[in-house]
Amino acid sequence: MQLQDKIFIAGVVGAGGAGFPAHVKAKSKVEFVLANGAECEPLIHKDYELMLHFPKEIARGFDLLIESTSAKKGFFGIKEKNIKVISAISEHLNGKTELTKLGDFYPSGDEFELVYEATKRLIPPAGIPLDVGCVVNNVETLYNIALAEDEIPVTKKFICVAGAIKKPSSFFVPVGTSFKDVIEFAGGPKLSEFGIFVGGVMMGHLTFDLNEVVTKTTAGIIVLPKDHYLIKRKNQPEQNWHRIGKSACDQCSYCTEFCPRYLLGYQVEPHKVMRSLGFTKTGASVWNQMAELCCSCGLCTLYACPEDLYPKEACDKAKVEMREAGIKFVQQKEAKVHPIKEGRRVPLPQLIMKLKLQDYDVEAPFNSKILSVNNVKIPLQQHIGKSAKAIVRKGEAVEEGQMIGKIPGDVLGANIHASIKGKVSEVTSECISIES
Numbered sequence: 001m002q003l004q005d006k007i008f009i010a011g012v013v014g015a016g017g018a019g020f021p022a023h024v025k026a027k028s029k030v031e032f033v034l035a036n037g038a039e040c041e042p043l044i045h046k047d048y049e050l051m052l053h054f055p056k057e058i059a060r061g062f063d064l065l066i067e068s069t070s071a072k073k074g075f076f077g078i079k080e081k082n083i084k085v086i087s088a089i090s091e092h093l094n095g096k097t098e099l100t101k102l103g104d105f106y107p108s109g110d111e112f113e114l115v116y117e118a119t120k121r122l123i124p125p126a127g128i129p130l131d132v133g134c135v136v137n138n139v140e141t142l143y144n145i146a147l148a149e150d151e152i153p154v155t156k157k158f159i160c161v162a163g164a165i166k167k168p169s170s171f172f173v174p175v176g177t178s179f180k181d182v183i184e185f186a187g188g189p190k191l192s193e194f195g196i197f198v199g200g201v202m203m204g205h206l207t208f209d210l211n212e213v214v215t216k217t218t219a220g221i222i223v224l225p226k227d228h229y230l231i232k233r234k235n236q237p238e239q240n241w242h243r244i245g246k247s248a249c250d251q252c253s254y255c256t257e258f259c260p261r262y263l264l265g266y267q268v269e270p271h272k273v274m275r276s277l278g279f280t281k282t283g284a285s286v287w288n289q290m291a292e293l294c295c296s297c298g299l300c301t302l303y304a305c306p307e308d309l310y311p312k313e314a315c316d317k318a319k320v321e322m323r324e325a326g327i328k329f330v331q332q333k334e335a336k337v338h339p340i341k342e343g344r345r346v347p348l349p350q351l352i353m354k355l356k357l358q359d360y361d362v363e364a365p366f367n368s369k370i371l372s373v374n375n376v377k378i379p380l381q382q383h384i385g386k387s388a389k390a391i392v393r394k395g396e397a398v399e400e401g402q403m404i405g406k407i408p409g410d411v412l413g414a415n416i417h418a419s420i421k422g423k424v425s426e427v428t429s430e431c432i433s434i435e436s
């Protein structure tokens with residue numbers, strides 16, 4: 001069986017956050033394959049720990065992908081500061097692969113940034129790495145590809161639990177495990193009133209619901225006191241973000257000047273999008289178009305704006321309005337890297353200070369014990385594409401690794417597998433619950 005078919009059966013998706021089905025990338029033909037080990041979300045260290053403890057498996061997944069795509073070369077992106085990881089990974093890389101050493105900046109893990117750093121090619125506006133002969137995979141995806149080659153499906157997720165937690169750490173958990181169980185496994189919270197950033201403080205979402213579950217794309221969870229600056233900022237009603245922005249934005253354009261996509265040469269100009277807040281819907285689209293190529297990295301809102309406004313959220317809103325109105329912005333001018341790009345990069349330690357996270361900026365060492373739970377709730381949609389269709393019924397006994405949600409034929413999506421052995425206790429159109 002070909003690698004792409006094994007990956008499809010095993011339900012491997014991009015583990016870095018996007019959840020793009022990995023078999024699609026494995027069947028493409030490209031010049032370069034890139035491994036993304038840049039990890040730049042503050043406090044999250046799961047890729048670092050995975051590369052340190054499983055370099056052989058990651059390098060194997062990488063080699064398999066280079067072979068299946070007929071790539072002539074691989075680039076492995078790692079931060080230059082991670083000396084121990086560079087040494088662990090280097091031992092297993094073959095002659096076709098070059099290390100791309102990256103600075104400690106945010107967002108060095110953005111694939112537009114990584115492709116440019118490694119190959120000096122710019123992905124066309126609104127394009128994908130494939131447009132410039134590349135595919136990019138997060139290191140955990142490569143680890144899962146190595147398992148898929150041995151016909152082991154994705155049933156566990158490697159996550160980092162950090163912040164106001166007694167034992168910040170990184171470990172494997174069964175997909176579908178509740179945040180409550182995960183937080184307890186990391187020693188419990190340091191306080192009774194807290195919120196949780198899922199996937200990171202910059203690009204993740206905020207929740208107070210301990211029954212939310214880990215999916216194939218959960219990179220980590222950051223626990224913070226309920227009165228922390230970031231929770232207070234994020235927990236404002238959405239209309240406040242835009243109402244305050246409408247009256248207080250003085251068009252200083254710092255949000256645009258620090259925008260990593262703007263600095264790469266794309267027409268992303270959040271200060272112009274802020275203008276749209278003061279317009280009626282008929283006039284707003286003129287400015288909203290400057291949001292189309294925004295990657296929602298959050299830097300404008302959480303770092304650049306001197307007035308603590310919400311330009312990223314204005315861009316998110318603009319993108320939705322543009323989609324609803326059927327307007328698609330097409331950048332006419334060629335993307336060209338801004339001459340000041342290097343001087344405007346945001347060092348991670350500086351970002352951590354700005355976010356008031358310095359007290360939580362500690363290591364999250366690997367805990368080799370696998371969290372064992374007696375119930376999981378596994379979403380059928382953990383990926384880009386169509387939702388998987390349940391193929392088990394309530395009351396049915398399932399084995400760990402058994403396929404329980406299937407994607408038919410040529411449809412874009414990913415299969416879902418039981419993450420623990422037990423009995424199916426509930427099946428809905430959205431998830432399958434299993435109790436052991």
Ligand code: SF4
Binds near residue numbers: 249253305308
């Ligand atoms: S940085 Fe803040 S105040 Fe300045 S233009 Fe952007 S949103 Fe407005």
Ligand code: SF4
Binds near residue numbers: 259268269294296299
């Ligand atoms: S979130 Fe802000 S800084 Fe990031 S890409 Fe979008 S506009 Fe640029």
